[in-house]
Amino acid sequence: MKRFSVKYTLLTYRLDQLWFPLAFWAFFVILTLLLNDQELNFNIARAYIGVAVPLIGGFMAAYAILDDPAIELRFATPIRAAQILFERTLLIFLIQGVCALAFILFALFIGVDFSALGDSLNLQLSWIVPTISMIALGTFGAILGAQTMIGSFLVGLVWIIEVIIRDAMAVNNWKYAYIFMGILNPEHPDLVSNQLALFAASAAFLFFTWLLLHKQERYI
Amino acid sequence: MSRFIGVFRHEFNMSLRRPGMWIAYGLLFLFYSVTVMYPVPEEKVTILTDKQIWQYAGQMAFTFNLFLPVAVGILSADRLQRDFRQGVRELQESTPLNLITYTLGKYFGVLAASLAPVLIWVWLISGLFIAFGNAPIEFLYTMTLAFFAIMVPAFAFVIAFSLACPLIMPLRVYQILFTGYWFWGNYINPEMFPTLNGTLLTVSGMYAYQGYFLGFINAVEPLTYSATDATLNLLVLGLCIATVMAVLNYYLQWQSCRA
Numbered sequence: 001m002k003r004f005s006v007k008y009t010l011l012t013y014r015l016d017q018l019w020f021p022l023a024f025w026a027f028f029v030i031l032t033l034l035l036n037d038q039e040l041n042f043n044i045a046r047a048y049i050g051v052a053v054p055l056i057g058g059f060m061a062a063y064a065i066l067d068d069p070a071i072e073l074r075f076a077t078p079i080r081a082a083q084i085l086f087e088r089t090l091l092i093f094l095i096q097g098v099c100a101l102a103f104i105l106f107a108l109f110i111g112v113d114f115s116a117l118g119d120s121l122n123l124q125l126s127w128i129v130p131t132i133s134m135i136a137l138g139t140f141g142a143i144l145g146a147q148t149m150i151g152s153f154l155v156g157l158v159w160i161i162e163v164i165i166r167d168a169m170a171v172n173n174w175k176y177a178y179i180f181m182g183i184l185n186p187e188h189p190d191l192v193s194n195q196l197a198l199f200a201a202s203a204a205f206l207f208f209t210w211l212l213l214h215k216q217e218r219y220i
Numbered sequence: 221m222s223r224f225i226g227v228f229r230h231e232f233n234m235s236l237r238r239p240g241m242w243i244a245y246g247l248l249f250l251f252y253s254v255t256v257m258y259p260v261p262e263e264k265v266t267i268l269t270d271k272q273i274w275q276y277a278g279q280m281a282f283t284f285n286l287f288l289p290v291a292v293g294i295l296s297a298d299r300l301q302r303d304f305r306q307g308v309r310e311l312q313e314s315t316p317l318n319l320i321t322y323t324l325g326k327y328f329g330v331l332a333a334s335l336a337p338v339l340i341w342v343w344l345i346s347g348l349f350i351a352f353g354n355a356p357i358e359f360l361y362t363m364t365l366a367f368f369a370i371m372v373p374a375f376a377f378v379i380a381f382s383l384a385c386p387l388i389m390p391l392r393v394y395q396i397l398f399t400g401y402w403f404w405g406n407y408i409n410p411e412m413f414p415t416l417n418g419t420l421l422t423v424s425g426m427y428a429y430q431g432y433f434l435g436f437i438n439a440v441e442p443l444t445y446s447a448t449d450a451t452l453n454l455l456v457l458g459l460c461i462a463t464v465m466a467v468l469n470y471y472l473q474w475q476s477c478r479a
Contacts, residue, residue: 153295156294157294164287
């Protein structure tokens with residue numbers, strides 16, 4: 001049954017989940033090469049891995065489970081909710097991960113210095129934490145509202161609010177919900193607490209999504 | 221005309237009944253109400269003068285434009301596409317409904333449904349502001365003008381693109397591009413990075429805010445945009461909307477010829 005499920009995922013895979021992140025990656029690569037400025041290169045690199053990748057991941061996740069024309073048939077099979085959730089969100093995370101890592105390699109190749117973001121662990125966490133947070137939020141929103149649109153607007157809204165009022169987010173109690181702290185404020189003294197809080201929130205979102213996925217009649 | 225009113229009314233009612241829209245507006249109205257009604261502790265409560273009510277009305281409308289059009293753009297992106305996805309468009313084509321009537325009815329229906337709750341909320345917030353003694357009664361008038369000069373053009377612009385673009389690209393791709401565009405095209409400093417911000421294609425309302433409402437109350441620097449710039453900005457945005465709607469109409473015509 002498990003093999004069937006993976007096969008089904010691959011067969012029904014929406015290709016825009018693949019070509020769009022790759023096109024976006026290529027766009028940022030071309031932009032970096034065109035502008036070719038040492039300071040701008042760093043800003044573009046961190047904007048891509050820490051800000052654009054989570055946005056794409058979040059939106060893709062909002063559509064991951066419910067945007068399936070055969071969802072009723074799928075729910076009629078004995079596939080566990082955890083398995084649906086895992087295989088759909090993991091695939092999105094993997095694609096975003098490959099894009100982020102490929103961009104980091106490209107940036108290192110052209111001489112971008114990431115030392116401002118800390119050591120290599122902090123560099124990886126600076127895109128992993130926001131990407132997982134946005135994927136969890138998008139999935140949770142879509143399942144909670146039983147509509148892909150609700151997941152999408154939650155992702156869009158949280159992203160734009162946190163990007164626009166980023167300075168205010170870093171100085172008050174909202175700092176624990178500040179998704180882009182690792183990439184935009186890597187020197188912040190509460191960075192570790194922020195990352196732990198975001199991981200906990202993501203885990204909670206995915207847990208509630210899993211609980212809600214058991215009520216299959218909500219999505220048919 | 222009766223067909224236009226029929227499509228408009230149907231779309232207006234359908235859009236207003238969407239739970240997603242009320243959740244989005246509920247969250248944003250709550251966020252904005254708290255920030256507008258409860259000043260930070262060290263901030264003194266001010267009573268606005270005649271000149272300041274224009275500036276403050278512009279400031280409020282400009283601030284509301286930061287996030288509200290994003291929610292509207294994302295939520296209205298499926299309004300036209302769903303007619304194709306659910307096969308309703310084929311049924312509509314078998315009726316004597318004109319394509320222009322359908323497109324305009326749909327557009328104005330979504331626009332009115334997106335604006336109506338915001339206008340009521342803006343009046344409510346302004347009323348509370350007046351009731352608390354922070355502004356004279358004229359504030360309601362200036363706030364309404366700010367709503368029409370700053371917020372309506374932004375909503376009209378994003379809804380036109382949100383109806384048209386998802387017909388030629390996947391919905392989620394449009395939503396990602398739109399959210400990214402809203403930040404890149406309106407709020408990135410043009411001196412730091414190439415952007416549409418600062419050109420006549422700026423949708424954030426900065427032109428109208430400075431040109432018609434004289435900018436921030438405590439601003440030290442001189443204003444960048446005049447009333448003429450603001451009028452030109454509105455004309456350019458109107459032209460963009462008209463172009464998008466015309467292209468959309470041709471695209472739908474081409475689609476029905478192909479079918």
